[in-house]
Amino acid sequence: MNLTLAILLIAGFLSPLSASPRTTLRSSALLRSTSPRVPASLFPHAPSPSPPIPASSPGVLVWGGDAEGGAPYVEADPADPSRLRGFDVEVAEVLARGLDRRPRFLQVAFQSIDASVERGDFDIGLSGVEDTPTRRERHAVTIPYFEFREVLAVRAEERGRYTTLRDLSGRRVGTLAGTIAYDILLASRDRDRIEVVSYDDDVHPYTDLAQGRLDAVLLDNIIAARSLKRVPGLAIEPGPIATGHYVGVLARRNTALRDRIDGILRQAMRDGTLERIFRRWEVWDELQRPFFQRVLAQQALAALPTASPSRGSAPSAAIRYLPALLRAAGVTLVLTCLAMALAVLTGCAIALGRIYGARPVAALLTGYVELVRGTPVLLQLFVLYYGLASVVKLPAFVAALLGLGLNYAAYESEIYRGALLAVSRVQLEAARTLGFSEWLIFRLVRGPQAMRLALAPMTNDFVALLKDSSLVSVITVVELTKETAIFAANIGSWALPGALCAAIYLALSLPLSRLARRLERRWSAA
Amino acid sequence: MTELLAVDALRLARGSREVLKGISIDVARGQLVALMGLSGCGKTTALRSVCALEPFDSGSIHVDGISLSPGPVPPESRLRELRRRVGMVFQTNALFEHLTALENVMLSPVHVHGQSAGQACENGIALLESLGVGSRASAYPRELSGGEAQRVAIARALAVDPPLLLMDEPTASLDPARRGSLGETLRALTKEGRGLLIATHDVDFARDFADRVCVLGQGVVVEEGPPADVLSSPRHAATRDLLQHQPRHDA
Numbered sequence: 001m002n003l004t005l006a007i008l009l010i011a012g013f014l015s016p017l018s019a020s021p022r023t024t025l026r027s028s029a030l031l032r033s034t035s036p037r038v039p040a041s042l043f044p045h046a047p048s049p050s051p052p053i054p055a056s057s058p059g060v061l062v063w064g065g066d067a068e069g070g071a072p073y074v075e076a077d078p079a080d081p082s083r084l085r086g087f088d089v090e091v092a093e094v095l096a097r098g099l100d101r102r103p104r105f106l107q108v109a110f111q112s113i114d115a116s117v118e119r120g121d122f123d124i125g126l127s128g129v130e131d132t133p134t135r136r137e138r139h140a141v142t143i144p145y146f147e148f149r150e151v152l153a154v155r156a157e158e159r160g161r162y163t164t165l166r167d168l169s170g171r172r173v174g175t176l177a178g179t180i181a182y183d184i185l186l187a188s189r190d191r192d193r194i195e196v197v198s199y200d201d202d203v204h205p206y207t208d209l210a211q212g213r214l215d216a217v218l219l220d221n222i223i224a225a226r227s228l229k230r231v232p233g234l235a236i237e238p239g240p241i242a243t244g245h246y247v248g249v250l251a252r253r254n255t256a257l258r259d260r261i262d263g264i265l266r267q268a269m270r271d272g273t274l275e276r277i278f279r280r281w282e283v284w285d286e287l288q289r290p291f292f293q294r295v296l297a298q299q300a301l302a303a304l305p306t307a308s309p310s311r312g313s314a315p316s317a318a319i320r321y322l323p324a325l326l327r328a329a330g331v332t333l334v335l336t337c338l339a340m341a342l343a344v345l346t347g348c349a350i351a352l353g354r355i356y357g358a359r360p361v362a363a364l365l366t367g368y369v370e371l372v373r374g375t376p377v378l379l380q381l382f383v384l385y386y387g388l389a390s391v392v393k394l395p396a397f398v399a400a401l402l403g404l405g406l407n408y409a410a411y412e413s414e415i416y417r418g419a420l421l422a423v424s425r426v427q428l429e430a431a432r433t434l435g436f437s438e439w440l441i442f443r444l445v446r447g448p449q450a451m452r453l454a455l456a457p458m459t460n461d462f463v464a465l466l467k468d469s470s471l472v473s474v475i476t477v478v479e480l481t482k483e484t485a486i487f488a489a490n491i492g493s494w495a496l497p498g499a500l501c502a503a504i505y506l507a508l509s510l511p512l513s514r515l516a517r518r519l520e521r522r523w524s525a526a
Numbered sequence: 527m528t529e530l531l532a533v534d535a536l537r538l539a540r541g542s543r544e545v546l547k548g549i550s551i552d553v554a555r556g557q558l559v560a561l562m563g564l565s566g567c568g569k570t571t572a573l574r575s576v577c578a579l580e581p582f583d584s585g586s587i588h589v590d591g592i593s594l595s596p597g598p599v600p601p602e603s604r605l606r607e608l609r610r611r612v613g614m615v616f617q618t619n620a621l622f623e624h625l626t627a628l629e630n631v632m633l634s635p636v637h638v639h640g641q642s643a644g645q646a647c648e649n650g651i652a653l654l655e656s657l658g659v660g661s662r663a664s665a666y667p668r669e670l671s672g673g674e675a676q677r678v679a680i681a682r683a684l685a686v687d688p689p690l691l692l693m694d695e696p697t698a699s700l701d702p703a704r705r706g707s708l709g710e711t712l713r714a715l716t717k718e719g720r721g722l723l724i725a726t727h728d729v730d731f732a733r734d735f736a737d738r739v740c741v742l743g744q745g746v747v748v749e750e751g752p753p754a755d756v757l758s759s760p761r762h763a764a765t766r767d768l769l770q771h772q773p774r775h776d777a
Contacts, residue, residue, distance in 0.1 A: 426618055430616055434633070434634035435606060437602050437603065444633060
C-alpha cells in the first residue's frame with residue numbers, strides 16, 4: 001500500500017501543476033508520473049541542470065507530446081498503431097518542413113512536457129499546451145496557433161439552465177485538474193460557491209455528468225465536442241466561459257529556434273496550411289480566421305490568466321486558504337473516523353466468521369481478505385466509484401468511505417483474528433468448565449483480552465488510514481491533501497502549503513497516538 | 527459411602543495410540559483420591575474426560591447422578607448440570623488474566639448461575655478468605671505468586687459449590703511448606719463433604735493427604751488402595767517406577 005500511496009502522492013502533487021488535458025486513463029497517468037522527471041514548476045528557482053542544447057541530431061526536429069488517448073491532438077493511428085496522427089502531428093510536420101528538418105516524435109507524459117523540454121529532451125512540446133502567464137514566464141513560448149473556448153457541458157435536458165458560472169452557484173462542476181479550466185473554476189469557487197470536482201482524466205467528468213454526479217463540466221470545446229460523441233445525453237452551452245490558445249513550448253534559452261518557428265507558424269496561417277490541417281481534423285471554426293488575423297497583425301494576445309491573484313505573497317495566501325484547508329481537514333477526519341468504524345465492525349465480523357464460522361464461510365472470508373490485501377486500494381476505489389456506476393451510483397464520499405472501510409476491514413480482521421487466537425486455550429477451557437457458553441466465553445474472556453492485544457496495531461492502522469484517506473482524491477473527494485495541492489497550484493509553490501498540510505496531519509495524528517498509548521497503559525495495568 | 531464419581535471401563539484413543547485402556551475410578555463424598563503415575567500415563571486425560579473437555583470412546587462416567595456417554599463432547603447447553611457438579615483446577619491455574627482474583631471467582635456465579643453481583647461478591651470474598659488469599663482479592667493474576675494463584679483458581683472452581691473437585695498436579699510448583707498447607711486446605715474441603723480427585727506424581731503428598739491412591743501405568747489402573755499399603759509395599763513395576771522418580775523434598 002505504501003508504494004501505491006507514494007505513486008499517488010507523486011501523481012496527485014504533480015497533476016495540478018501542469019496540465020494534462022488528454023490523459024484518458026488515470027492508471028497510465030500514474031505510471032508515467034513515476035518517471036524521474038519532475039516539472040520545473042516544482043522547483044521554480046532551481047537552475048537548469050544543463051544548458052538547453054537541442055536534442056536533435058542535425059536535420060531532425062524532435063518534438064514532444066503525449067499520444068496516450070490524445071485524439072485529435074496526438075494519437076496512435078488506430079489503423080497502424082506504430083504511426084501517429086492528429087493535428088499537432090501535422091503542425092509538427094509543417095514546422096519541421098519549414099526548418100528543413102525531419103520531425104521525430106518523443107513520447108512524454110503530459111505533466112512532464114515543461115520540465116522535459118527545459119532539460120533538452122526535445123526541441124518543442126506540442127500537445128494542446130495551453131498559453132498561460134506561468135508558461136510564458138518560465139519557458140520560451142511560440143505564438144499561439146489555435147484558439148479554443150472553455151465551454152460548459154450539461155445534461156441535454158438541462159440545456160439553458162446553466163450558461164454562466166454564476167448560474168452554477170451551489171452546483172457541482174467537474175474538470176480536468178491542472179488546466180486553465182480548473183483554475184477558472186477554483187477562482188470562482190469562493191466567489192460563486194461552485195463545488196469544484198477535479199478529475200485526472202478527461203473522460204470521467206463527462207460520464208459522471210451523464211450519471212448525475214455533476215451538474216456541468218468545464219473544458220476545452222475540442223474535448224467537449226469529442227466527449228459528446230462518446231457519451232450520450234449531453235449538450236454544450238454555446239456561450240464560452242473563456243477563450244484560450246494552444247502554443248508550442250521550448251526551453252527558455254531556445255529563443256532563436258522559437259523565433260524561427262514563430263515565422264513558420266505565421267506563414268502557415270497566411271497560406272492556409274494551418275486552416276487545412278484544422279479542417280481535416282474538424283476543429284476549424286469561425287473563431288480561427290479572426291484569431292489568425294490578430295496574430296498576424298502582431299497584436300499581443302493575453303495569455304489566459306491562471307487563478308493567481310497573489311503569487312508573490314504566500315503568507316497572505318495561507319491566511320486566505322486556511323479556512324478551506326481546515327474544512328478539508330474536517331473531511332479527512334470525518335472520512336477517517338467513519339471508514340475506521342466500518343473497518344472495525346466489518347473486521348470483527350470477518351475475524352469471528354473465520355474463527356467460529358462453518359468451513360465454507362471461513363473460506364469465503366479468507367478469500368475476501370486475500371483479495372482485498374492483494375490488490376491496490378486505488379483499484380478498489382476506482383471499481384467502487386466508476387466500475388459500479390452503471391449498477392449503483394454511489395456518491396463520491398460514500399464510495400470513498402466504503403472503499404477505505406472495506407479495505408481496512410481486511411487488515412483489521414487479521415489483527416482481531418491474531419488477537420483472538422493469542423488468548424490461551426487453557427483459559428477458554430477453564431471458562432467451559434465453569435459453565436460458560438461459547439458466546440459468554442467470547443464476551444467475558446476472549447473478547448476483552450483480544451481487544452487489549454489489538455489496541456496498539458489498531459491505533460497504528462487508524463493513523464495510517466488518516467494518511468491513506470488522501471487516496472480518495474482520485475474519485476473526486478476533496479480532502480486535505482487535495483486541497484493542499486489546489487493551494488500549491490494556486491500560489492505556484494509547495495513550501496508553505498506542504499508545511500501547513502503536514503502540520504494539520506500531525507495535529508490530527510499525534511493526539512490519536514497519545515490517546516492510544518494512554519489506553520494501552522491503562523489496560524495493560526488492568 | 528455413596529459414590530460421587532464413578533468412572534467405569536473408560537477407554538480413549540488419540541489417533542492410533544490408546545491413551546486409556548479401560549480404567550475405573552471411584553471417588554466417594556468426603557474422600558481425597560490421588561490419581562498417580564508418571565508423566566504421560568493418562569492422568570490429565572482422565573480428568574479432562576470427567577469434566578467433559580475430552581471425548582472418550584467407550585465406558586461410562588457418572589457424577590452425582592449425571593452421566594456422560596461415549597462419543598463427541600455434548601454442547602455446553604447440555605452440560606449445565608455437570609458443570610455445576612464438577613470444579614476443575616488446571617495445572618497452570620488458567621486464571622482470566624484481565625480480571626482481579628475476586629472477579630475471577632465471581633464470573634461464573636453471576637453470568638452462569640444468575641447470582642446477584644452483591645451476593646457473588648460476598649461469597650467470593652468469604653471463599654478467598656477461607657483459602658487464605660482474602661487480602662489478594664483485588665490483585666490481578668500476574669501480581670499473584672504461584673501458590674496464591676492456585677488458591678484463587680481453587681476458589682473460582684468452588685464458587686458454585688460443586689461436590690466434586692478435580693485438580694491437575696497441584697503441588698508441581700509449590701515448595702514443601704506450601705505443599706503441606708495446600709494439603710491441609712484440601713483435607714478441609716473433604717470435611718465439607720466434597721470429593722476430590724487429584725492427578726499427581728507427588729508420592730509424599732499422596733501419602734500425607736490422600737485417602738486412596740490409584741496408580742496408572744500404560745493406560746490401566748495397576749494398583750489401588752490406601753496410600754500406606756500401595757506406596758509402602760508396591761506390587762507393580764509402574765508403582766516402583768513412580769517411587770524411584772520422586773523429586774527430593776527437604777523435610
